Amino acid sequence: MAVITILGAGVMGSAMVLPARDKGHEVRLVGTHLDQAIIDSVTRTGRHPRLNVKLPDGVKAFTHSDFGKALGDDTDLILLGVSSAGVGWAIDRLCETLKKPVPVMMITKGLMPKDGAILTLPDFVQAEVKRRTGMALDLAAVGGPCIAGELAVRRQTGVVITSRTAGLAAKLCAWLETDYYHPRVSDDMAGVELCAAFKNFFAISVGWAAGQHEKAPPSENNAFNFNAASVIFDQAIAEMMVLARYMGGTEKSVWGMPGAGDLYVTCQAGRNSRLGRQLGLGLSYAEVKAGPMKDDTIEGAELGIALAATLKQLMAAGKLAAAELPVTAALLQALTANDKLIMPWGKLHRYA
Incomplete structure (x- = not known):
């Protein structure tokens, strides 16, 4: 069993609770500064108000100010589930909170312009954390047709997981695959x-x-x-x-x-x-x-x-x-x- 901390309690980040918990992992859901009502609802009733479902038992919910507490020293994987507009905020939280490198799988989608070229978001996050903290994080990303509301009620879903770190995508596929969530390895990050x-x-x-x-x-x-x-x-x-x-x-x-x-x-x-x-x-x-x-x-x-x-x-x-x-x-x-x-x-x- 792994410990998975999800940063971002929006619909897609929270929907990932389902395969993670169904595989037996410990899941800690951390809201952003915009997710307080969601975290309050999950803490109080277990229900996610935007997904309109009760999340699996055992999910631990945290406010953004408790990100460090949620990470602890035992988190095996961070799922980054903020919106693309919130990536800068998430990088700030990672840089100020991480004490050691932890693998990150990005649910967040986007590309960044830089010096007349275009960077993938995982490459941008990895470079920024390295520049600011000296830590080299292993980054992975997930892509494919996945509507959060369908995943939240365990509809059949297929995605790919990709990483430039050898073996990481395969490990994450094994961690998250269920009888309804079907991740496959891709070596094509770009x-x-x-x-x-x-x-x-x-x-x-x-x-x-x-x-x-x-x-x-x-x-x-x-x-x-x-x-x-x-x-x-x-x-x-x-x-x-x-x-x-x-x-x-x-x-x-x-x-x-x-x-x-x-x-x-x-x-x-x-x-x-x-x-x-x-x-x-x-x-x-x-x-x-x-x-x-x-x-x-x-x-x-x-x-x-x-x-x-x-x-x-x-x-x-x-x-x-x-x-x-x-x-x-x-x-x-x-x-x-x-x-x-x-x-x-x-x-x-x-x-x-």
């Missing part, structure tokens, strides 16, 4: 992390088709707009392959669970798809953020805004083929220039 981040970005474009359908006058036969959505979905996969190759990743990750699988799930529901729908209805990104999604964190949009300058520089320098990234360019224009999202149909599928 590709998995690229897909994990960009699937949110491209889900916006697929969701746009739904808004266009609602905006259009009713057709004589009440036809849907699935053709358009599927064309955009396929183009998104092609563009993720371009980006994965640039990052040093493999196409297997893109057409597998981290890419196509996770994009499919993300397009079914969630904030990124809802943003796409609003853009498809004709609103600008600024109008959406000032109105119907004012209080929502939309990670695909935040990723695009954060990487926009770097992606444009890479395309201008020929390091990324601009002609192969028409949906990427259209999304960046909509997110950063406040233009309406217009799908460049004539430029799609011209990469062959």
